[in-house]
Amino acid sequence: MVCIMLLSQIVFSGSDYFSNFWTQQEHLRSQSEPTSLSTYECMYIYGGLILGVVFMTTFRGYLFLKACMHASKVLHNRMFRCILHASMRFFHNNTSGRILNRFSKDIGTMDEWLPRHMLEFIQHSLVIFGILALIVVVNPMLCPAVVVVTLLDMLILKVYLRPSQDLKRMEGICRSPVISHLTSTLSGISIIRSRQMQSTAIREFDLLQDVHSGVWHLAEATNTALGLWVDTINSVFLAVVTFSFIGLSGATFSGNVGLAISQAILLSGMVQYCVREFAESLQQMTSVERVLEYTELEQEQSPHSDNNELSPHWPQHGKIEFRDMSLRYDPNGLAVLNHLNLVIEPGWKVGVVGRTGAGKSSLIGALFRLAYIDGGIYIDDIETGSISLETLRTRISIIPQDPVLFSATIRYNLDPFGRYSDLKLWSALEAVELRGVIPSLDFEVTERGSNFSVGQRQLLCLARAILRNNKILVLDEATANVDLLTDSLIQRTIRDKFQTCTVLTVAHRLHTVMDSDRIVVMDAGNAVEFDVPHVLLQKPHGVLTQMVEATGGEADALRQLASKSFEEMLQPGGKKITDERHLLMLLERTAEILIDNQVPS
Incomplete structure (x- = not known):
């Protein structure tokens, strides 16, 4: 580039200097003095210099702009990747x-x-x-x-x-x-x-x-x-x-x-x-x-390759275990979650409740490793820190509070990588009762899904989760912004389509999770309670009990819902009882609470 620039300027300045030289030659010729070049020779030389100026000026501009555009693309891609x-x-x-x-x-x-x-x-x-x-x-x-x-x-x-x-x-x-x-x-x-x-x-x-x-x-x-x-x-x-x-x-x-x-x-x-x-x-x-x-930003810490023990179908069961896990958003800041020790068995439907700022969403963020984690999180006995973030996050389905849709077709929103057939796409839409609303899979979704209601956008995200059929499903206050009818539809679909899956539900409404197998009650970053909802409600001064009482007129309905779910759990052949040990544990814990509260046998 430097050589082309210098050469072009030499040609440009040479044309100016030769015009002066040509003038001198013509002056000498008018004085009948000898000249080194004839008029025609000067014309040919000057014409060649002018053509050289045009070519070199055009070429150096093209070469320079091409190099600048290439550099801009490289910087843009590097920034976007970062x-x-x-x-x-x-x-x-x-x-x-x-x-x-x-x-x-x-x-x-x-x-x-x-x-x-x-x-x-x-x-x-x-x-x-x-x-x-x-x-x-x-x-x-x-x-x-x-x-x-x-x-x-x-x-x-x-x-x-x-x-x-x-x-x-x-x-x-x-x-x-x-x-x-x-x-x-x-x-x-x-x-x-x-x-x-x-x-x-x-x-x-x-x-x-x-x-x-x-x-x-x-x-x-x-x-x-x-x-x-x-x-x-x-x-x-x-x-x-x-x-x-x-x-x-x-x-x-x-x-x-x-x-x-x-x-x-x-x-x-x-x-x-x-x-x-x-x-x-x-x-x-x-x-x-x-x-x-923005090309030198701090990057997420992720292993370059997955654990050698990782199966292509991992997780096969959906067991989640938090072992002395703490989470912080700033590596030098205070911990948002403190020393959590939880075991979520495969197939459990677990609700996560707590007041604002208690750490509910942070618990979900820890599962996806969105922040700095101390301790360990194990899924099917494999530590998530040994798995690449891309693999980990593709094996867990999530339905967020604000549904994410792209300005593209329904087909792209449900299956952006083209892994499923049209029959499966329609089946997923039918499961969430949207088949009659969507005319075709090529129907265009406008920016942020503005041509759909909030409930319909949430159902499309649920259809996306049904397609992927992962063993772990996370609902991060997915029903907080929808009406009760859509809420019940989402809960019914989850019970039907994710019977064998582990489901974690961050709840804004208590009735959404009161029929869960377990409830985690978060307070100031600590899991203060973790048990069956009906068992927790037997504690007169328990945190969940206080939250239920604070609902006022809904308290009785919530207690009945928890009691009904507990009775279904105790029924012979109930799907929520995994073994005899589990049943004995529930009965012993219930008996202990009743004795502590001096309830007549």
Whole structure:
């Protein structure tokens, strides 16, 4: 690239110098003096130089832009790959607007503005050096003036670059809150309208926009000041060049005078433009700097290969065991979950309840290894830390509180990797009673699934879980935002389709999990209770008992639901009793609680 740039400038400056040489030849020919080249030879040489200028200018521009676009693609892919494998702490500490700003504005700057400014700077700087070389060749006495002008321009550029780059960074930082506010406003527009908060949202947006506009205006003002100072210096240099030929009026050729003055006039505007383009290139390089920051993010810790003992069909049973497990979101912060010791047998339906901030969702995050874990989590007696994160997370199905749908077809949303037949896809949709709602598998889902209700989006996620048929299913408050009818449909489908699966349900409504085989009651990161719901409700001062009593009129219905589930568990041949030891354990524990509470036999 450097060789092509230098060669193109040599051809460009050579064409200018040869035009002066041709003028001298014609002058000598008019004086009937001998010349080294004829008129036609000069025409052919000059024509060849002009064609060379056109070709080299086009080729160097194409080569440079191609190299810049390749570099931009590499940086974008590297940043995107790093974002995909970043730790969850990064997403907790950075807003979506800040991340989108990197992928939109900064990548756009790298694709569009930065290559243009860099190419303009390189081309004009080469032209300037060519002009200065021509002026020195024509009049060597101007060499000191060229050195002084160069030093002054470099001094002004040095003074200018520090505030201009800082202002450019500030402009990028001040843009992120504008994007975040706009994204949040569009997401919550219905709430803003229902609460008549339009004026507040507009006022907050205007304040953020004013800060961004102020920084942007300062950056533009510094560019204008730069142009003023550079123009002043170049005007003085033009005057020096012009008057320097007065002392050489009889010792130089008139064509040389015209060439030097015309090049100096061209130089006066070109230097300012070149300095501006150089400063703009350095300013735009802050976008590259911001992108490079996101290529060095902390990555999730994952084994490079899976455990050698891992079966392709793992987990086959769905047993989950927490052994002295603690979880923290910051490696140097306090633990969110503290020394959990739980054993969840295969096929159990386990509810996880607790007040806000008790650690319910953190328990699910620990299962997917979304944070820093001390201790061990074992699934079918295999420690999850010895398994790659990709394998672990594909073997556990989850239905989140906010259902995730892609702007694509129903087929892609259910089976993005094309592993199942259309018959199985329709069967999964029929299981969640959506077959009559969806006209075809190629029906397009709009952005975030806005052409479906919240309940229907949740059912589509459930259909996705049915297709994968994993032995472990996690519901993270999946029914918190749906009506009771959809809630009952989801619970009924889970009981029918996941009878042999281990199901963990983080519950917002107690009646959702009151018929579970076990309930984990979380409080301040500790599993304070873990047992059969009916057994826990026999404790008058138990945490679950207090939560049930706090529901008021629903307390009796919840107790009846737990009692009915317990009676089904004790029935002969009941599927929820795995062996005689399990049955004796339940009866002994119930007897102990009844004796402690002095209940007559």
